[in-house]
Amino acid sequence: MLCFKQQGTQTIVYEGEFPDLSQLHNYDGFVVSGSSHDAYANDYWILKLCFLLQTLDALEKKVLGICFGHQVLCRALGGKVGRAYTGWDIGIRKVSVVKDDLMMSKYREKVKEMPGSLSIIEIHQDEVYEVPVGAQVIACSDKTGVEMFAIQDHILGIQGHPEYTKDILFNLIDRLLNNHLIEEGFAESVKCELQLAEPDRKCWEKICKEFLKGR
Numbered sequence: 243m244l245c246f247k248q249q250g251t252q253t254i255v256y257e258g259e260f261p262d263l264s265q266l267h268n269y270d271g272f273v274v275s276g277s278s279h280d281a282y283a284n285d286y287w288i289l290k291l292c293f294l295l296q297t298l299d300a301l302e303k304k305v306l307g308i309c310f311g312h313q314v315l316c317r318a319l320g321g322k323v324g325r326a327y328t329g330w331d332i333g334i335r336k337v338s339v340v341k342d343d344l345m346m347s348k349y350r351e352k353v354k355e356m357p358g359s360l361s362i363i364e365i366h367q368d369e370v371y372e373v374p375v376g377a378q379v380i381a382c383s384d385k386t387g388v389e390m391f392a393i394q395d396h397i398l399g400i401q402g403h404p405e406y407t408k409d410i411l412f413n414l415i416d417r418l419l420n421n422h423l424i425e426e427g428f429a430e431s432v433k434c435e436l437q438l439a440e441p442d443r444k445c446w447e448k449i450c451k452e453f454l455k456g457r
Contacts, residue, residue, distance in 0.1 A: 256287050260294060271304030271454050274311030276403060280368060281313035282323050292318035302396045304454055309366055312399035316391065319374040326369040328385060330424060332415065333432045334439040335364045335402060337381045337389040360442045362389075362402030363411050369401065398453050404446030408436055 253259040256279065261269065274295070279288065295318035298305050307315035313323045338359050360381075370388035373379055377397070381390035389401045403410075412433065419429045 255291050256285075258287060260290060263294075263297065266298065266301060266303065269303065271306070272298060273454075274305065274307045274315060276309035276311065279310065281310050281317055282368070288314065295319065299393070299397060302394070304396050305398070306450060306454060307397075307399040308405070309401060309403055310368075312391075312401050313368055313370055315397065315399050316370045316373060316377075316388075319377070319393065319397070321370060321374040321377065321391075322372040323368060323370050326367055326386070330367045330428070331364045331369075331385045332411075332418075332424070332428075333364060333435050334361050334408075334441050335383050335385060335389075336361050337383045337402070339381045339390075340379065357445075360445055361439060362400075362404060362446060363406040363408070363441045364402045365406075365411060365414055366401065370399070398450075400446075400450075404443065404450055406441070407443070408441070411436065 251261075253261060256277065261272075274291070279285070281288070291314060295305065295315055299319055305315060307313070317323050336359050339357075364385075369386050370391065373388060373391045374393065377391045377393045379388050379391050383389050386401055388399075391397075391399045415424070415429050415432060418424045419426060
């Protein structure tokens with residue numbers, strides 16, 4: 243988890259590192275990153291993280307959730323998450339942006355070239371089943387129903403990894419394979435498909451930056 247003011251301060255929440263609740267007003271925003279843990283688990287640190295995210299929502303602090311962060315953010319605010327019905331989603335996935343969403347229209351004014359669909363790197367076996375009350379689904383794919391969701395202008399969840407490169411994904415695939423979490427045939431198939439596509443990293447970077455700095 244990254245808490246930022248002028249410069250980022252990283253806290254490792256699964257090791258029990260959390261920002262001081264009395265100091266939350268000093269931070270402009272928060273990023274909850276990916277994780278190998280399940281967002282629906284009841285480990286103490288996950289429950290504590292859920293409470294923190296509820297507090298940040300009440301304070302209307304900017305919170306960006308990525309992959310695990312997307313899922314745990316949804317859970318904390320009343321949505322439902324769990325194991326994906328269709329299994330692992332690994333590779334470069336094209337997501338469709340909901341054109342008539344009011345919140346996303348604010349970003350389009352700043353990110354003029356944003357198309358109706360964007361490619362993003364995915365590596366997850368859990369997903370959001372149902373977004374919190376008051377949230378809007380702003381992107382979906384043929385694999386995952388909730389690729390992005392937002393609450394007003396201070397909460398944004400993204401299932402994929404805007405920050406990943408293909409080299410990072412190749413390394414993670416090898417790690418999953420070595421740990422017998424995926425089969426060799428599946429891993430090789432994904433690697434072949436990666437040769438044919440590229441993620442829209444610059445556009446995702448703009449979306450995330452505009453969300454975090456905008457108001």
